[in-house]
Amino acid sequence: MGKRAKPEEIIAKLREVEVRLSQGETIAHAVRAIGVTEQTFYRWRKEYGGLRVGQAKRMKEIEKENARLRRAVSDLTLDNQILQEVVRGKLLSPSRKRVAVDHVVDELGVSVRRACRVVGQHRSTQRREKTPRYDEGALTAAIIALAERFGRYGYRRITALLREAGWSVSTGRVYRIWRREGLKVPQKQPKRGRLWLNDGSCVRLRPAHKGHVWSYDFVQDRTHDGKIFRMLCVIDEFTRECLAIRVERRLNSRDVLDTLGELFLEHGPPEHIRSDNGPEFIATALREWLEALDVRTLYIEPGSPWENGYCESFNSKLRDELLAREIFYDLREAQVLIENWRLFYNTARPHSSLGYKPPAPRTILPATFMPPYRLKAA
Incomplete structure (x- = not known):
């Protein structure tokens, strides 16, 4: 099988035939002289007749460029089809990209190399089989x-x-x-927008050491029969430790004084104690008793609970993790379960602001100690 003639060679042979014809030779003799058949000569003349060598080269380059552009458009079209197949969701992890490549190969019949290039997955990663750890x-x-x-x-x-x-x-x-595993913490109800003050109470005086600032507040809930009970929560703002949660049907200033007296005997009186302006906290007898013990009171601005932020944060955790998930059938059950939760909060529950350590861990107990408290079944 002979070599395929180039366009410039074909044009040269056509010029040779024209010269021979001008000298009186016949077409058959001239065609035999260039070594082709008459049919090939007529095809050449139809395609390249009247062209020069430079024009033929340019036409060949244009044909090559057109072929390249057609391939590029075809590749872009195929890449677009591949991307449309995997457009659902973001492909960030190698495992999701691996699934996408397999899907594209099965649906479109493209090569693994092509699918990996478009998806952005290295072929060695695609071939590597995932081996889970032993544990x-x-x-x-x-x-x-x-x-x-x-x-x-x-x-x-x-x-x-x-x-x-x-x-x-x-x-x-x-x-x-x-x-x-599809685990997710349900979102809380969005909070209302508030006017935040730059000179709030917990901003004006931040706790500097243990026993520097205590704060206390009331939380209210109901037992299963609909009756109300109240909780007096006392915390140390520096250590985040919950010092006490007193649970009763009714709590007044005398109960607050009794609770603080027991805590002062156990932990010693703090330098400051922070609260809102509730009648139980601003009672004259309570204020005089605190003043006699040299404990300064810090009252927040009326209608500004965010100024008592440490205690409000604790109250939200108490309600979110226990009160909203538990049914209390009587007051005694509420007292036991809430006290168990307080012990768990102090000794085992990880606290984010403390580097995920509990506020008051019990070193004499093993690391796996978790005081039991009952949770309502989902």
Whole structure:
């Protein structure tokens, strides 16, 4: 099989035939002289007749450029089809990209190389089979068990509980399992917009050491029969420790004084105590008693609960993690369960502002100690 003639060679042979014809030769003799058949000669003349060598080269370049553009448009069209197949959701992790590449190869029949290039997955990553760790199943079961027990905890606090139980695990690994298992903390009701004051009480005087500033406030709830009971919550703002939660049907200034007296005997009187302007806190007898013990009172501005931010934050945790999830059938049951939760809060519950450590851990107990408190079944 002979070599395929180039356009410039064809044009030269056509010029040679024209010269021979001008000298009186016949077409058959001239065609035989250039070594082709008459049919090939007529085809050449139809395609290249009247062209020069430079024009033929230019036409060939244009054809090559057109072919390249057609291939580019075809590639872009195919890439667009591939992207449309995987457009659902963001492809950030290698596992999701691996699934997307397999789907594109099955649906469009493209090569794995092409699909990996468009999706942005390295081929070695695509070929590598995922091998779970030896303790993946046990860790997943532990995370799910803690998430079921503490329904209002996120993955960071769950990580702290796992470490206290003896697991050597990173926050990122717990987060990946958390997302994979579809665990999620339900969103709270959006808070109302408020006018935040730059000189709020907890901003004017921040706690500097243990016993520097205490704060207390009332929380209200109901038993199963609809009767109201009140809780007096007292916390140390520096250590975040809940010093007491007194639960009674009614609480007045005398009950507040009795509770503070017991705490002063156990922990010593603080330098300051912060509260709102409730009648139980501004009673004359209580103020005179505190003044006699050299305890300064810090009253927040009326209608500005955010100025008592430490205690309000504790109250929200108490309601979110216990009161909103538990049914109390009588006052005694409420007293026992709330006291158990207070012990758990102080000794075992990870606190984010303390580096996910409990406010007052009991060093004489093992690291896995968790005071039991009952949670309502979902």
